[in-house]
Structure formats: C-alpha cells, structure tokens
Amino acid sequence: MALRVALIGYGTGGAVFHAPLIDSVPDLTLSAVVTGNPQRRQAVHDRHPDTRILDTTARLWDTAASYDLVVITAPNRRHVPLAREALHAGLPVVIDKPVAVTAAQAHDLAALADARGLAAIPFHNxxxxxxxxxxxxxxxxxxxxxxxxxxxxxxxxxxxxxxxxxxxxxxxxxxxxxxxxxxxxxxxxxxxxxxxxxxxxxxxxxxxxxxxxxxxxxxxxxxxxxxxxxxxxxxxxxxxxxxxxxxxxxxxxxxxxxxxxxxxxxxxxxxxxxxxxxxxxxxxxxxxxxxxxxxxxxxxxYQDFYLATARALRGEAPPPVDFMDAVHGxxxxxxxxxxxxxxxxxxx
Structure with missing residues (x-):
C-alpha cells in the first residue's frame, strides 16, 4: 500500500510544489491537507477530490495513525512547532526550508527526531x-x-x-x-x-x-x-x-x-x-x-526527492537530505x- 501523506499548508509551497510532486510518486498518496482558508480548501477539493481536508492540525494529530508522513509547508516561524508536534505524534516529517529560524532550534529538533527514532527530512529540492x-x-x-x-x-x-x-x-x-x-x-x-x-x-x-x-x-x-x-x-x-x-x-x-x-x-x-x-x-x-x-x-x-523519501521511510535507503546539512546551512x-x-x- 502506498504511504499516506498529510500536507500542512496549501499556499504556494503546498499547492505548487509539494502536492503535485507527492502525486507524481506511485508509492505516495496525498491523503490529507490541513488548511483553514476557504479558498484553499476549495482549491484542494478541485485538484485533489479524493484528499481529506482538515481545518486544524489538532484534527490531524487526533488521527495520526492514519498517516505515514507529515509534510510541513507553513510560514517559517511555524516549522519547528509543527515538526515537534508531528514527531511527538509518532510521525516522520518533511520540512520546507528553512527547517528552523535558528541553529539552536534546528539542533533541538534533530535531537528530538533522533530520540523518537523518526526521520526529519529537509525539503532541499x-x-x-x-x-x-x-x-x-x-x-x-x-x-x-x-x-x-x-x-x-x-x-x-x-x-x-x-x-x-x-x-x-x-x-x-x-x-x-x-x-x-x-x-x-x-x-x-x-x-x-x-x-x-x-x-x-x-x-x-x-x-x-x-x-x-x-x-x-x-x-x-x-x-x-x-x-x-x-x-x-x-x-x-x-x-x-x-x-x-x-x-x-x-x-x-x-x-x-x-x-x-x-x-x-x-x-x-x-x-x-x-x-x-x-x-x-x-x-x-x-x-x-x-x-x-x-x-x-x-x-x-524534483520528484526524485519524494521517490527517495518513500524509500527512506520503508528502510530501503537513507533520507535524500541529511538533517544536519540543513543545520549547517x-x-x-x-x-x-x-x-x-x-x-x-x-x-x-
């Protein structure tokens, strides 16, 4: 069965980049999009009619077992809080750049991912x-x-x-x-x-x-x-x-x-x-x-990023981008x- 992806955010990053790239990979399926914006919710429905639309991340975490990966493409200040919530919910994450606002935040996030035994993968497309x-x-x-x-x-x-x-x-x-x-x-x-x-x-x-x-x-x-x-x-x-x-x-x-x-x-x-x-x-x-x-x-x-991410989640290959590369950046x-x-x- 294809890996189930939940996408947080449907602005330019989510609608233009992540959603169509996820859709192009046979081993991934765009299962849910989180957005409370009415126009964006309609845009998701029009282009991805089989995708579940959630208005808050709380609803996503309540059903975390229904997903295999969370992709975060929200404003920069939300990257770390959302990634931490995903990791605490037991879900690996792809995080749009920059993965954090400060290097200290990025180091803390790397430590959390390591402690939880979950992948945190920077989207360096x-x-x-x-x-x-x-x-x-x-x-x-x-x-x-x-x-x-x-x-x-x-x-x-x-x-x-x-x-x-x-x-x-x-x-x-x-x-x-x-x-x-x-x-x-x-x-x-x-x-x-x-x-x-x-x-x-x-x-x-x-x-x-x-x-x-x-x-x-x-x-x-x-x-x-x-x-x-x-x-x-x-x-x-x-x-x-x-x-x-x-x-x-x-x-x-x-x-x-x-x-x-x-x-x-x-x-x-x-x-x-x-x-x-x-x-x-x-x-x-x-x-x-x-x-x-x-x-x-x-x-x-760009689709090769998500092809490699799917392989990494299945334990077949390392992540396509090492999180420490983003920390160094x-x-x-x-x-x-x-x-x-x-x-x-x-x-x-």
Whole structure:
C-alpha cells in the first residue's frame, strides 16, 4: 500500500510544489491537507477530490495513525512547532526550508527526531535542479579540474513589495531573502564543497518601504581554498549567470533558472512528457576562452526527492537530505548575519 501523506499548508509551497510532486510518486498518496482558508480548501477539493481536508492540525494529530508522513509547508516561524508536534505524534516529517529560524532550534529538533527514532527530512529540492545536477556531475568527473571559485546566483527583478510574512522585519518570521533563497544556494555549496571555514556577507534593504533584506551577497571559504560567492536579490535589474564555476582546467557557465518551478506554477507535473527537460538554447558552456562547447543540461527531477523519501521511510535507503546539512546551512546564515553587522569575516 502506498504511504499516506498529510500536507500542512496549501499556499504556494503546498499547492505548487509539494502536492503535485507527492502525486507524481506511485508509492505516495496525498491523503490529507490541513488548511483553514476557504479558498484553499476549495482549491484542494478541485485538484485533489479524493484528499481529506482538515481545518486544524489538532484534527490531524487526533488521527495520526492514519498517516505515514507529515509534510510541513507553513510560514517559517511555524516549522519547528509543527515538526515537534508531528514527531511527538509518532510521525516522520518533511520540512520546507528553512527547517528552523535558528541553529539552536534546528539542533533541538534533530535531537528530538533522533530520540523518537523518526526521520526529519529537509525539503532541499534545488539539489534536483537540472543545471545543478549538471554542475555536480562536471565537478565529480573532473571536467573543470580543481574548482577554484563558484559563483551562484538566484536573482529576480521584483521592485514592488508583495505584502506578507516574507517581508516581515520580525526575526521570528525569518523573512529576509537570506532565509528565503539562501538555504538553496548555501545547500548547493555544501553539497559540492562541504562545510566552509569562514563566512563573509553583505546584506542590504534596497526597495523603498522594505523592512527586511532584499539583496544579499555571501562568500564562503571552504577547505582547500575553494571559494563560493552567492548572490540573492529581488532588485536585480540585470540577471547574472546562474552558475559560473572556474576550475584549473575549464569553466562552466550557465544562465537562467531551472524550469521546473515555472512548469509547476503552470499546472504541469512530473507525470507530463518532457518533464525537467531544458531547451537547448539554455544549455551551459564548458571550456576556456575561445574554446568552449555546449553541455546538455541534465533533466531536472524534483520528484526524485519524494521517490527517495518513500524509500527512506520503508528502510530501503537513507533520507535524500541529511538533517544536519540543513543545520549547517542555518549556522552559515547566522554567521552571515553576524558578518554583515560587524563588516568582518566570521570563522565557523
């Protein structure tokens, strides 16, 4: 029997990402969605007519034995309380990024999951971006030689502020772009090069009336001298390369964001033909000045996160993302905040 999933939250994260990805995995079934919003309840009914709709998490915990996994995609400040409730109810959890607002909260949550003998899995789906999968393969295969520096960008042009908790200055909301996009870029750097030794950051509020950071730069120095330079911005009037990796043998440069998010927003799913395929005009280039070649982009595969999660819950494989990777990511975010405040490099 397929594993029964309860999804907490049906905003963008739940409706656009988690629900269709869960639906695309044969070994998972979307059994319940928790939302008290009338419009979202109707949206669940329209797209997932066989899914139970609950108005509160209390009703979910009352019937915890009816589920095998809880997925949490609520505002950031609710991630830890809801994850703790799920673990105490005897249910493993997938937690949207960031898994916690502080590293101390994340360590406590890891300890609780370990004590309960349950999985707590961060939803770091950008590991399955097609361009990142391509870069990871090139690094692994030695096509770049020794990587010296990676430039990684997640930039947008959004000059108009959209009201909501992501624009909140309250630190309990973790509304900064550093908490929104930073977990993705930092996690990719950790996957490639491991935990850094030093962190430097510049954090700015650029848009009129903005209350929290909307433009950020983070520099990481890893063992062996590899440096990663990470940009995240809502105010970029010109978009730089998504990846620019410089090695002793060659570079790899690619532009544009992975297309899976746009496809999901358009109502497509991994069950559709051609899912995750990048158009040839978006392929990156590998080589040196005057001598480059096109490298086809590996298919994007967000659904593989949930395929691997199902295998982990059945004891067939480790979780697709180690919880401590997310803890280290939050430690880096906190170091970046200290660095920006002091205008100095912070040792980890």
């Amino acid at each position: 950008r590991r399955w971006d097609g361009d990142f999968r391509t870069l990871r393969r090139l690094v692994h295969d030695g096509d770049l030689g020794d990587v010296q520096r990676l430039e990684s960008r997640f930039e947008r042009w959004r000059p108009t502020i959209k009201p909501g908790w992501k624009e909140s200055a309250d630190p309990r909301d973790a509304g900064s772009i550093l908490y929104d996009l930073g977990p993705h870029l930092i996690d990719q750097a950790l996957v490639l090069f491991g935990r850094p030794d030093r962190v430097y950051a510049e954090l700015d509020i650029r848009r009129p009336d903005a209350q929290t950071h909307d433009d950020a730069f983070v520099a990481l120095e890893h063992a062996g001298g590899v440096r990663t330079h990470l940009w995240m911005s809502a105010t970029a009037a010109d978009l730089g390369p998504r990846f620019r990796a410089l090695g002793s043998r060659a570079s790899y440069v690619t532009y544009g964001l992975d297309g899976q998010e746009d496809a999901l927003r358009a109502g497509r799913t991994p069950l559709d033909d051609g899912w995750g395929q990048a158009p040839p005009e978006s392929y990156g280039r590998l080589g040196t000045p005057g001598d480059t070649r096109t490298v086809p982009t590996s298919p994007g595969a 939050i430690e880096i975010i906190e170091a970046a905040l200290r660095s920006a405040e002091a205008c100095s490099v912070v040792d980890l």
